[in-house]
Amino acid sequence: PAPYLKSVDLTWSEALGDFARYEVYRSTTSGVTVGNDLVYASTDASDTSFTDTGLSIGATYYYKVFVYTSRDVATPSN
DSSP: OGGGGGGGEEOOOOOSSOOOOOEEEESSSSOOOOOOOEEEEEEEOOEEEEEOOOOOOOOEEEEEEEEEOOOOEEOOOO
């Protein structure tokens, strides 16, 4: 078994300004929303990477990083 074949490394730019947390969501279809699987969350603005493990070989996954402000307003990645 090769565990790295069942994982994906994600990185993003550090949030600037009013920051409360990151939330990373995953879906097997495009158009990821907060209604999909939450796979990572952090309240540290310098946490700008995540490795998602235990995935299925050959499957397609879509991810979106949401940056939340202290007012609980989310801005999604592209």
